[in-house]
Amino acid sequence: MAESNGSVSVDVGTIYLGGKEHRVKTACGVVSVIVYGDREKPALITYPDLALNHMSCFQGLFFCPEAASLLLHNFCIYHISPPGHELGAGPIFPNDSVPSADDLADQILEVLNFFGLGAVMCMGVTAGAYILTLFAMKHRERVAGLILVSPLCKAPSWSEWFYNRVVSNLLYFYGMCGVVKEFLLQRYFSKEVRGNVEIPESDIAQACRRLLDERQSVNVMRFLDAIDRRPDISSGLKKLKCRTLIFIGDQSPFYSEAVHIAANLDRGYCALVEVQACGSMVTEEQPHAMLVPMEYFLMGYGLYRPSCFTESPRSPLSPSCISPELLSPESMGLKLKPIKTRVSA
Numbered sequence: 247m248a249e250s251n252g253s254v255s256v257d258v259g260t261i262y263l264g265g266k267e268h269r270v271k272t273a274c275g276v277v278s279v280i281v282y283g284d285r286e287k288p289a290l291i292t293y294p295d296l297a298l299n300h301m302s303c304f305q306g307l308f309f310c311p312e313a314a315s316l317l318l319h320n321f322c323i324y325h326i327s328p329p330g331h332e333l334g335a336g337p338i339f340p341n342d343s344v345p346s347a348d349d350l351a352d353q354i355l356e357v358l359n360f361f362g363l364g365a366v367m368c369m370g371v372t373a374g375a376y377i378l379t380l381f382a383m384k385h386r387e388r389v390a391g392l393i394l395v396s397p398l399c400k401a402p403s404w405s406e407w408f409y410n411r412v413v414s415n416l417l418y419f420y421g422m423c424g425v426v427k428e429f430l431l432q433r434y435f436s437k438e439v440r441g442n443v444e445i446p447e448s449d450i451a452q453a454c455r456r457l458l459d460e461r462q463s464v465n466v467m468r469f470l471d472a473i474d475r476r477p478d479i480s481s482g483l484k485k486l487k488c489r490t491l492i493f494i495g496d497q498s499p500f501y502s503e504a505v506h507i508a509a510n511l512d513r514g515y516c517a518l519v520e521v522q523a524c525g526s527m528v529t530e531e532q533p534h535a536m537l538v539p540m541e542y543f544l545m546g547y548g549l550y551r552p553s554c555f556t557e558s559p560r561s562p563l564s565p566s567c568i569s570p571e572l573l574s575p576e577s578m579g580l581k582l583k584p585i586k587t588r589v590s591a
Contacts, residue, residue, distance in 0.1 A: 287321055288322070
């Protein structure tokens, strides 16, 4: 057990490919952080979407050999779970105050301070992307770059607010029932992955269903409430000067949000990659589609994959699939231009 800045970290053994879980005490409760890799390397922090954790939101990406080699060769990974979303989490006490989106962003700062981290690379999916973007706005000096997957930035629309109220009420009265799982799978995946009467549900969706069974409904409700009360942060996007790479599936219900973010970020620092036949969770549904854009994005930081993976034999992508703008010297060096790139499955 180690103490730092009033926080407490407990190593509880191997959790994820040799990673260690640290439970970091913050002003808004304890946060679970899975650390994997050499802590002398630059830090990459991840934050998942609603009702997910690192296993259900980033496993596909980190089990992809080429992507894993790129990320694990260059970074130490810090998987941050929303409160109560970690593996084996019990229900949060009902008397505990419900954190806001601002509180969750501030928790990230406490986590970084606990581990003694400076500027970090951030990767988030949907709600997690919102939290990391908000964190980058509040603490620009602590963020080296953003990789956002199907991100949010506006306050909830009326339709999203109504959808969230329905899910919250179902969670309250029935827990993580089948209807809630269907709502969440629609949020995460494309129609092809979810299946229908003619096409069976994919292994990815089935695995996600099983992992959702492990979530405590009260904990999911708390994160949903924080996201449902999120403010519009569009006006602060222009102030972000870190490079930002955005992925969006063309079947994501948050497609327009991603396009809005790309349009409002500084044109010299942002690239938008659209993935065809994909829902919101590109990290699980089509992780290979992220490989080449991430490679060129990270080249701007002087980061490369190990030479043994240079040919990228299993990747369905080739440079010809990517817009020349993303492969330009500007994108590999000082600037990234906003683009709209279609990547086929």
